[in-house]
């Protein structure tokens with residue numbers, strides 16, 4: 001384990017230097033990795049593991065998603081199966097159905113978790129909220145998670161570019177004495193660059209907070225707030241969108257990703273630096289109570305209950321699609337579509 005100083009706190013992380021892909025291949029050489037679910041993480045992880053030379057099969061119910069797996073090169077009856085056949089063949093079961101669907105399918109999955117098999121997750125949800133999900137694994141199987149910190153779509157795209165996403169990893173149950181090395185090997189196999197250790201509870205509570213907060217929910221909230229204020233004061237949609245979203249994604253966030261916030265500031269005018277340094281604290285003060293309310297909702301399991309309740313309903317996809325359409329059809333994101341179409345792509 002490498003010891004890395006994160007802002008004054010030294011943490012252990014696993015790097016590919018100490019756990020190279022070849023070692024992952026050796027650890028998993030006698031395993032059949034069955035990826036159950038081919039939504040977002042399923043494709044990214046399965047295709048990366050296959051390209052990394054691991055023995056992977058996919059289990060997915062027939063329909064649009066099954067067809068998508070075929071289009072991705074998985075061969076029915078060879079490495080693509082209906083869910084129960086994949087569960088029977090798999091020695092590491094990657095439970096990558098939606099978190100809500102994992103509940104419904106658990107009685108089926110549990111039947112195939114025979115002694116010595118492994119149950120792998122990419123989220124701590126199912127295990128942490130076992131009173132709600134009913135997901136209580138048999139004592140004689142290994143249970144662990146590797147959670148890519150990003151979309152499965154990005155996991156695959158970065159892998160194809162020769163890059164990777166970080167993952168957290170956690171061991172919940174070690175029946176064979178080999179759970180840790182299998183877990184780390186899986187995380188390297190799905191295309192992670194470096195791994196930081198957590199536990200199922202910390203993974204799910206941080207993840208539910210992040211996606212409701214800065215990563216997805218809060219960012220849409222501040223975009224909409226600023227856009228509305230600019231528009232209410234007479235700025236055109238293109239001016240409001242460019243000043244709220246386009247400049248951030250195309251120019252400034254890549255600078256933050258490259259070398260931190262001060263680097264991005266330093267690459268803007270002194271006028272902008274003065275203003276940003278004056279205003280980030282008021283925004284923090286205004287939003288921290290909302291983040292505290294969010295974390296309380298996560299900690300009291302209200303967020304888990306809401307997600308299970310709504311995403312278990314037969315029409316959950318229709319309802320999600322309707323809300324995503326509402327976002328897409330908002331003036332801000334329609335202006336965004338026009339701005340994106342005008343990007344000066346260098347031919």
Ligand SMILES: NC(=O)c1ccc[n+]([C@@H]2O[C@H](COP(=O)([O-])OP(=O)(O)OC[C@H]3O[C@@H](n4cnc5c(N)ncnc54)[C@H](O)[C@@H]3O)[C@@H](O)[C@H]2O)c1
Pocket residue numbers: 037038039040041042061065095096097098099101104105122123125147148149150151152153
């Ligand atoms: N989406 C991501 O990029 C991402 C990132 C990190 C972790 N995760 C975790 O990975 C796991 C999979 O997430 P996802 O976003 O790929 O899932 P998803 O919501 O895309 O669903 C995955 C698959 O579940 C299938 N499914 C849905 N309902 C079903 C049902 N009732 N019966 C059978 N199959 C059903 C869908 O057809 C889909 O193929 C989850 O635990 C999630 O929290 C996801």
Ligand SMILES: CC(C)(O)[C@@H](O)C(=O)O
Pocket residue numbers: 148149150151152207211215
């Ligand atoms: C990609 C995210 C938001 O990090 C993941 O946690 C998810 O649930 O999709």
Ligand SMILES: [Mg+2]
Pocket residue numbers: 148149150207210211
């Ligand atoms: Mg996440």
Ligand SMILES: [Mg+2]
Pocket residue numbers: 123207208211
């Ligand atoms: Mg998540």
